[in-house]
Amino acid sequence: MSVDQATVRKIAHLARIAVSEAEIPHLQNELNSMLHFVEALASVDVEGVEPMTSVMPMALRIRADVVNDGEMAALVTRNAPQSEDHFFLVPKVVE
Amino acid sequence: MTDLTHMTLAEARDALVAKKISARELTSAHIGAVEAARALNAFIVETPEQALAMADAADQRLGNGTHGPLEGIPLGIKDLYCTKDVQTTAGSHILEGFVPTYESTVTSQLWRDGAVMLGKLNLDEFAMGSSNETSHFGAVKSPWRRAGSNAALVPGGSSGGSAAAVAAHLCLGATATDTGGSIRQPAAFTGTVGIKPTYGRCSRWGIVAFASSLDQAGPIARNVRDSAILMRSMAGFDPKDSTSVDRPVPNYEEAIGQSIKGKTIGIPKEYRVDGMSPEIEALWQQGIAWLRDAGAKIVDISLPNTRHALPAYYIVAPAEASSNLARYDGVRYGLREQGRDIVEMYEKTRAAGFGKEVRRRIMIGTYVLSAGYYDAYYLRAQKIRTLIKRDFENAYAAGVDAILTPATPSAAFGIGEKVSADPIEMYLNDVFTVTVNMAGLPGIAVPAGLSSEGLPLGLQLIGRPFDEEGLFSMASVIEQSAPKTSLPQNWWA
Amino acid sequence: MTLHDTSLDIRAMDPKKLIAGATGNWEIICGLEVHAQVTSKSKLFSGASTAFGAEPNSHVSLVDAAMPGMLPVINGECVAQAVRTGLGLNAQINHRSTFDRKNYFYPDLPQGYQISQFKSPIVGEGEVIVDVTAAEQIIVRIERLHLEQDAGKSLHDQSPNLSFVDLNRSGVALMEIVSKPDIRSAEEARAYVTKLRTIMRYLGTCDGNMEEGSLRADVNVSVRRPGEPLGTRCEIKNVNSIRFIGQAIEVEARRQIEILEDGGKIDQETRLFDPGRGETRAMRSKEEAHDYRYFPDPDLLPLEFDDAFVEGLRAGLPELPDMKKARFMRDYGLASYDAGVLVAERESADYFEAVADGHDAKTAANWVINELFGRLNKEGKTIATSPVKAEQLGAIVEMISSSEISGKIAKDLFEIVWTEGGDPRQIVADRGMTQVTDSGAIEAAVNAIIEANPDKVAQAIAKPTMLGWFVGQVMKQTGGKANPQAVNDLLKAKLGI
């Protein structure tokens, strides 16, 4: 499998990473060399094999329904690039 | 006291408790060493005032007998661990200036036990790398040099700052993390001991995530005993991490010196890879001989899916990373580049904030998860992981207690030597270590000798799940058997 | 989730449901994805509060703000609530389910992904019985129910070029309940959501509070000519009231019919309903076709539980509306519609049962539905805030049944109890409101009326429906206290009709 330049642009946009036109051929090469590297996996027989879902066999632990966190708007917004009245501010979003 | 930085962690601990030295003296000596070693670029942030304040508090507790097991021990912290009120960057421009309001579980356990923080250690950006050259804060130089050469060498990665700082005696031990070999490979490159414990043994809470199903915290120290001492404080159940395993933490130090007589060590034939250098092969044979001499039984084993581990890793790790790194979007913390609209803001921020290697991995991870490719790549890789794990389970079921392999395919290389080449050449550094992460097993790298160029080489022991104690006792056999090596002349201070 | 698989289309076409276009009739096909906020104190994966109306970003933990290194830990009560709801929907409970990440970028989605259940939901197929009208009942099949995180909220009207992001809702547990495309009209959709809301309120798993956004729906609408294959659907996102769900379906169906009748084709797209303008419009932020890159969340393990867990929850379930309705019909002899009205809210059903306790159930049902509900509605009150308590209404019903008071007096009495309160029996006694059953007194009044109106007597003999006029006159004369049945009987005897 190999990717074309349109796919590179699409992937970059999905990942929200700006790429210049000049970078595209290079990125395309890198992606294709990675895909080539993993190509051999296609021939591994995985018939009937369960995908790994938990590295150590154990049950999901559940927590009790108690409120014991939050109430720290000032701390939550302390590192914000732009904030006001404990809101995070971002460029206007249109729906 | 000639040089307090030349004590081992265990020696320093005992001297502190015996009040032969004070935590302030010990910490001051290390602060001096850190300041003198800036040429290594091992630290991103130094925290000398905090270190002295912590040392003074430690002296108080040592004075009144309320001290913990690490009281007064100066440590370096990989800058992937969030530290309250101290900048945490993950080696990335996108987190430059980020000051957590919280402390990671593992570091909070170290401070609970009395340890002292000297600062935050350099690393590959988001722990993605095997040479510490992808850090936004510059490459770390290994304190090691090839015999008769001044060429700067990599300390390995991603925990390169940790390995270099420990090797250069800037701290008595350091925290590190390992997703595909990031503790063991730099430990092997710098002649230090590094253990990646069983997945779930250390809490991941408060450690910047790279690939959640592979990441584990662990220590790097100058010998096996010191790493066992650190491991005890770092390990433990954390209800804030759903993948943390609830089982008691043993006193790992007690495993040091335990006889390994009657233990069965497996030698996997699949680790004899193409183009492996004869000196690595010789080192491996030497390790086998040492363990046999100590009474272990050596058996040949097969782990047939080994060769699939590295390619499968380079699907699973980038896929998880592409999702884990989505939160770095310029909204709540970290870098923001202005854009005309929200999408442009995201795209410019992430293009400027992430370095080349991180962007590359996010791209590949995004691709393998995207519509139409998930089954062929991610799902298949997770099935292959099951096969890899099964290989190990079969070996352990057949009576193998641990598996001995080389830690790396070569000794450390020069800074810049591999950066321009195909990234896959760099990825091959992890060929012996990734299998362990894929299966969630514990693995330890222990120094075993020097290369023909005078550089450290390490061996790796892979254990049964949660048998870190077994690894410590076997690793200490290798440590005792191996020739004593010493760092070259202190050229950095 | 994708709806509208033709093979799922099991409902027979009903001509009454068709809507007329310019060139003929059309059938609406609709499926709903209802997002119901789980009733819990803390969030799905963090210990922050779910309470509504807090200061910005105050009910936010480090996990909800997706700070580096933060990890999710699941709230067991949210799991239990999802299972209870599944049981209430007669659905299959999956003993093993998994959490997946749905990846996309949006400022109120701090992790850059929503933790949801894509591949293996906690609840599988089920069904809901829906009373569309007094005469029509349909079954809407449930495709699945899964747990997921809510997103935060962006305010767009605070500044001309900035949006303000508040993460208080970020991480609150939602149940997404996906129906099969079994809905054929706006009316059915409203009745279906109303029924879901009723079931969840009975279970205590979702408060159904529309104003606070506890219940929202993504509405999938397509139209087709009767008998033809399914058309292209549009998804109308995030419609936040039952009334708007109905309106959105109507206007969207109209829009699609117009396009199709003009020879156009429907683009499969996501649209928004604008209640102010009464129309749907394509979302402006169309962007690329969504590619959510679902994969199992590696921070979580599969969620597994055993039969004992499910059976324990089942044992704790209250009587659900369908069971209660059946019991009301069986035990109280109520009509289906009346029973349905009474069980729509657990509080009204309880109120009714208290009123009916030991009294005539049909009279009780009449009074609760007509007098009480009517009055509560008019004054914007609820059962909980009703000035007339069940014991008081019960006393009124008892006095009616035992003919102590007439229906008319009962209405006056209800008014007095509503405005002044007090023990209805005491009021009747104090104010002499007892019905006159003394046949002597009634006979005197009857005789007086007959004597005074010979012309009307002649008319009544010719046309017996005139009897009502005589009854009215007698009642007037007795101040409404005469027993109407006794008056009736006596008049008939005297007039010989």
Ligand SMILES: [Mg+2]
């Ligand atoms: Mg949906």
Ligand SMILES: [Zn+2]
């Ligand atoms: Zn949803």
